[in-house]
Amino acid sequence: MAGRVDGKVAFITGAARGQGRSHAVRLAEEGADIIAVDICRGFDDSPAPPATPEDLAETADMVKNLDRRVVTAEVDVRDFAALKSAVDSGVEQLGRLDIIVANAGIGTTGVKLHKMPEASWNETLDVNLGGVWKTVKAGVPHLLAGGRGGSVIITSSVGGLKAYPQVGHYIAAKHGVVGLMRTFAVELGQHSIRVNTIHPTHVNSPLLMNESTYRLFRPDLENPGPDDLAPICQSFHFLPIPWVTPADISNAVLFLASDEARYITGVTLPVDAGSLLK
Numbered sequence: 001m002a003g004r005v006d007g008k009v010a011f012i013t014g015a016a017r018g019q020g021r022s023h024a025v026r027l028a029e030e031g032a033d034i035i036a037v038d039i040c041r042g043f044d045d046s047p048a049p050p051a052t053p054e055d056l057a058e059t060a061d062m063v064k065n066l067d068r069r070v071v072t073a074e075v076d077v078r079d080f081a082a083l084k085s086a087v088d089s090g091v092e093q094l095g096r097l098d099i100i101v102a103n104a105g106i107g108t109t110g111v112k113l114h115k116m117p118e119a120s121w122n123e124t125l126d127v128n129l130g131g132v133w134k135t136v137k138a139g140v141p142h143l144l145a146g147g148r149g150g151s152v153i154i155t156s157s158v159g160g161l162k163a164y165p166q167v168g169h170y171i172a173a174k175h176g177v178v179g180l181m182r183t184f185a186v187e188l189g190q191h192s193i194r195v196n197t198i199h200p201t202h203v204n205s206p207l208l209m210n211e212s213t214y215r216l217f218r219p220d221l222e223n224p225g226p227d228d229l230a231p232i233c234q235s236f237h238f239l240p241i242p243w244v245t246p247a248d249i250s251n252a253v254l255f256l257a258s259d260e261a262r263y264i265t266g267v268t269l270p271v272d273a274g275s276l277l278k
């Protein structure tokens with residue numbers, strides 16, 4: 001049986017681990033070849049442990065094990081020239097581009113906006129908003145050159161549609177990518193290029209499952225762990241789960257990437273267990 005994105009090529013940022021890796025594998029399972037990029041190092045301000053070159057190589061192996069082709073590059077999404085070179089080289093090797101998944105992002109925690117250091121604000125906006133713009137900017141010329149349309153999927157957050165305290169830089173960036181998405185959708189629709197955002201609730205990737213998040217959510221405990229985080233995360237939802245998995249987000253990415261969504265553009269799609277109903 002033909003896959004849902006058979007013969008297509010997807011460019012995915014933040015693909016070394018977490019949701020980005022899961023998107024690479026899910027799209028490859030359904031027939032796509034993959035251009036996978038990641039910074040593969042940490043951020044001073046970030047509580048999540050750094051992704052590594054070995055993580056990105058493991059993503060590549062997982063794609064290859066599905067008999068799909070993969071091109072990888074260690075790239076910081078803040079560096080447009082490096083992004084462009086990675087996607088140009090990937091398209092040269094794989095022959096085309098159909099899907100852009102602007103997924104790379106960071107989360108730093110714990111300060112109210114009026115006390116936030118400028119460096120923290122700048123870093124989060126540069127990666128989570130500027131990096132998304134640069135990712136799409138690097139990929140779009142290839143979608144246009146292909147003349148077959150395309151699908152651009154941007155990872156926002158429930159925090160891109162609603163505010164939460166202590167993470168104002170993240171909230172501003174994730175709202176910002178909705179504006180980017182809408183503008184790209186308006187500008188590119190005539191070329192049959194669709195542009196949508198996905199808004200995950202808590203996802204059990206390293207971005208969430210780390211000590212700093214446990215402490216942010218459970219300041220009442222001395223040594224909080226995942227089990228202590230679960231009831232707090234659950235309280236955000238109507239469905240009886242504390243978090244979703246990367247695979248749940250990948251299924252939404254796959255749908256938006258596939259021809260099943262051929263007339264869906266400009267949409268903000270929550271995968272949120274009912275979080276936005278609260």
Ligand SMILES: NC(=O)c1ccc[n+]([C@@H]2O[C@H](COP(=O)([O-])OP(=O)(O)OC[C@H]3O[C@@H](n4cnc5c(N)ncnc54)[C@H](O)[C@@H]3O)[C@@H](O)[C@H]2O)c1
Binds near residue numbers: 013050077103
């Ligand atoms: N985990 C959650 O609870 C959650 C919820 C809503 C939205 N999101 C968003 O989902 C996306 C994926 O996050 P995840 O949960 O897989 O986290 P993760 O930390 O496991 O993965 C993020 C990946 O992006 C990479 N990355 C970060 N900055 C980069 C840069 N400047 N250039 C290139 N690569 C970079 C990291 O190295 C890492 O491999 C992010 O945009 C995040 O904001 C996450």
